Amino acid sequence: MHPATIVLLSFLLTILVGALLLKLPISSTSEPLSWLDSLFTATSAVCVTGLIVVDTGEAFTFFGQCVILFLIQVGGLGVMTISVALFRWFGRTLSIHQHVVMQNLFTHTPRKDIYHLLRSILFFTLGFEAVGAVLLTLHWSGEFPFFKALWFGIFHSVSAFCNAGFALFPDSLMRYDLNLLLNLTVCGLIVAGGIGFPVLYEFQSLIFARSKKRVRLSLQTKTVLLTTAFMILAGAGMYAYLERFTLPTNEPLSHWILIPFFQSITCRTAGFNTVDFTKLHEATVGMMIFLMFIGASPGSCGGGVKTTTFALLTAFTINRIQRSRRVNMFKKSIPTETVTRSVSLVLLSIGIIAVVVFMLLLGDPSNTIEADGAHATFLEYLFETVSAFGTVGLSLGITPNLPNWDKGWIILTMIVGRVGVLTFSYIVVGSGTTNGVEFSEENLMIG
Template sequence: MFKLDPAKIVVGSFVVVIVLGTLLLTLPLATVDGRGLSVVNALFTATSATCVTGLIVVDTGKTFTFFGQLVILTLIQVGGLGVMTLSTFFLTMVGRRLSLRGKMVVQDALNYYEMSSLLELVRCILIFTLVLEVIGTLLLAVPFCHREGLMRGLYSAFFHSISAFCNAGFSLYSTSLVSYRGSLVVNFTVMGLIVLGGLGFPVLLDIYYRCFRFKDRSQRLKFQTKLVLLVSLFLVAAGTVFIFSFEATNLLATLSWKEKFVASLFQAITPRTAGFNTLNIGALREVTLFFLMILMFIGASPGGTGGGIKTTTAAIVFFTIRSIIREEKEVNLLGKAVPSQVVSKAFAIFFLSMGLLILSILLLLIFEKNMPL
């Protein structure tokens, strides 16, 4: 009897999605020149979109046709929601059942365990995503339609809303959102979508249930929710102050004080895997770029649409090191002792990520000899 292997489903689904995306992007109708992308460029673009990385080797707005852009947008949405989430939803819709182990793996992947119905959890995620992306589209449509016309503006708003919520960073504009640096609507809508997507569905669901579904409003937020909110707030605040301080006399010098603050805030939020920019990244000071790399490495939160080692992992590693320095017997976070298994897992993620990062840098230095530093 055939048994679903959750691990194979996750890996296999990502591979299948990337391969399909690659094939579609090589089709002549995917590009404006009618030739399609080369296999290498198509594979890179499909992987970047599915893994919501946002790195590009060709101009998304100028290179791809509507079909090609729709393929990229679909890959972003699938990657942002998670292949496992969509696989579970569609398997359930066609009457297939996951084993108990499969359900546990899905809930572990989503980092949420409180709902008895897995389908209910997946439905909540899909509804949250749809509602937030529609709201984002409507808000972005106002400035986009004003500049680009009704249909083109609506499409651009739709594309950027999904790209922002999924923390993908793909843009239809060659300079990303630099031309909208002075638009408060665009800046705060995109920042809001990035933050909401990056906080993670477990946090969003916990806030929703505590604020709107539970009759007893006195019930407190979960430990993970409070930790994610505090760490995220700290990273945004620290990032804003850091960028403002080091770029006020450099890249921000010609901007008004309001624009300086908004640009600093935007650039503090977007590096944590979103990838949009309203400033010329190449013109930033080296110290600012280094700080942005730290934010990129930390990334978003568990169960969110972003990447990185996650905010909770970074917090546990930091407070564990602090506890070691203070010679404390246990690691305490927000008044709670962190289990040793959780600490071990956090350090494993941290060092594996660092190892992969170092290996990737070495490979780039070996094979890209003329790459500027």
């Protein structure tokens, strides 16, 4: 079985088990969820998306919330990571396919020490989540009884690090929009979970290296860090400019910066929000769609086409304008195959989003140009689709009211976004390469 198929099947199996558990009466505070809503919630949790059709804090019991938290953790780490950990725990060795899957998921260069990499992944995950849980528990201990504050701290810490965006409040984190401790803690967890395990692993190697001179940051790490910093700062600056009339001008400067900073980080992958997105300017919504499309970094808990793809295509465009034959980044030449894959990834992603938006529009036959405000607009459908594809979880409020047809397409989009477009395409059309037939060349006008 191809490694890509193993990844997809592992996610699908986890989703089905999660849907069955969420369907149980013990999971709901009132009437059990419908099968479709249970499947939607389980998919959103495993794919660490955060789109919801019911209020997580109100509709689910403690057992149901534990199920969601477990699905988020499994989805964030990756089902194969958990499987390999269990194999190691019971003394079994990895098969060749499992080794290849782990290699493709978390490394950009061949490695033999997969088990050491796995230990590092688990260490970073549990370490960041534990620190986040302590800080968030301290925050909520003054508002709730200790055990409730502890549960809220654990749940939101895992949800933030895994870039899931599930919250136990009906308004996400809007009530804490100017709380410095909570905002910085959540933002730190989101960034740590979104820059990718390969980067964290490389930092670990750098910190514990005997000779600092021998360890240099790889092209992957440099690109991820620079692009992530640029996206955060550019996104925050654009948000502050576009929403300059709605920001709290009577608050200290640090608080005035906090809201744009938080939205810039969360809208690329996490799905928490501290403002009402339905009241944002359409230009702001458009900017957020672009950020959601880019998403997190490779080997992370987030989705999207990834920061490295954005950086590579930017470098490719600049190099083509300069008439350079090769794509160069940080004094390194990028293989042509990698450039081709990045272009294919973006084009396939745009195509998938376009098809899904079209299908969502078909789901409501009465949604015409002259329809009243009761119908979702094209921008709302586009926002929802890109949010699902990028496993972000932000919404303009239309998710709970989507018809079953539309929910089905959103479920499929979340799965494709989490597994990966190229991985999914390998499953559909196969990953074997063929030389094909080579014909004589003829030029074609473009542009």
